[in-house]
Amino acid sequence: MADSLTKLYAGEEAAGFISASLLSGETLAKGNITVLPNVTFKVNLKNFDLSASAVKDASCDFTDAGDITYVEKALTPENFGLNKQLCKKDWLSTYAGAQMRAGVDGTLPANFQEYIVGHAGALVGQEVEKAIWAGTTATSGEFDGFQVQLAADAAVVDVAGATLSAANIIAELGKVRDAIKDANYGQEDLGIFVGTAAMKYYVSAQGALGYMDQFHAGVTEANFEGTKLILAPGMAADKMVAARKSNLFFATDLASDMAEVKVIDMTENDGSDNVRLVMKWNAGVGYATGSDIVYYA
DSSP states (O other): OOOOOOEEEETHHHHHHHHHHHTTSHHHHTTOSEEEOBOSSOEEEEEEEEOGGGOOOOOSSOOOOSOEEEEEEEEOOEEEEEEEEEEGGGGTTTTTTTTSOSSTTOOOOTTHHHHHHHHHHHHHHHHHHHHHHHOOTTSTTOOOOHHHHHHTOTTSEEEOOOOOOTTTHHHHHHHHHHHSOTTTTTOTTEEEEEOHHHHHHHHHHHHHTTOTTTTOTTTOOOEETTEEEEEOTTSOTTOEEEEEGGGEEEEOBTTSTTOEEEEEEOHHHHSOOEEEEEEEEEEEEEESOGGGOEEEO
């Protein structure tokens, strides 16, 4: 009898696979926002602002002065799942071709579980990347991304957008730069997040200005007049976000019992040559202080 491929990874054992899947998208893989990895239900993002009048000359007496504005926002990850079925014979000429016994009933190698989880995980990572920026909870498989949240927040600094092109990208980036608070400008973790098209326009514009050698891969990171320009492939066209990494959060629970990866060999169950993949995880994004974020739309 052929060995069964069924394998269950749950809780902490599943964490590595779930993490590799969720964090494979550009925004998370590059560490461009803050990841909260142990959020089972929700996390409160806390922020407080101390008024300038609170700072006084020192004295021997204790005198309460100034105001503290305390803000707390809840970030509640949503639960998601992936159910995928494939047929063993479809892999005869690909990954497992040299390792499977001849015939439809060939046994896949043990490490095929990891291969299929990795393949599906990369697809999950792409979907999570899209949801981080342009997701909406009204769409199955998505949570409200930054674009939805920022558009609904009156505290966010809004900049009226235009249809971006290589001809206007520098001027439009200048509008975003000018809207950044002085207290945030120049901070090490500050960046302007742009979509793929906008990044291409910017590189093209730089080339037209004679800076075509500025962005050799692995040598120089893109920046706009000293502020990091960060690629966010999941962001919708003609949108930009200026924010600090310390103010943007992605929450999930990698070690929860809810986190699960299961590969099920259906041969012994129904006689078929199918393999089923089941993945379960939770995820969501949020930010602490809307007034520190510039949203171009």
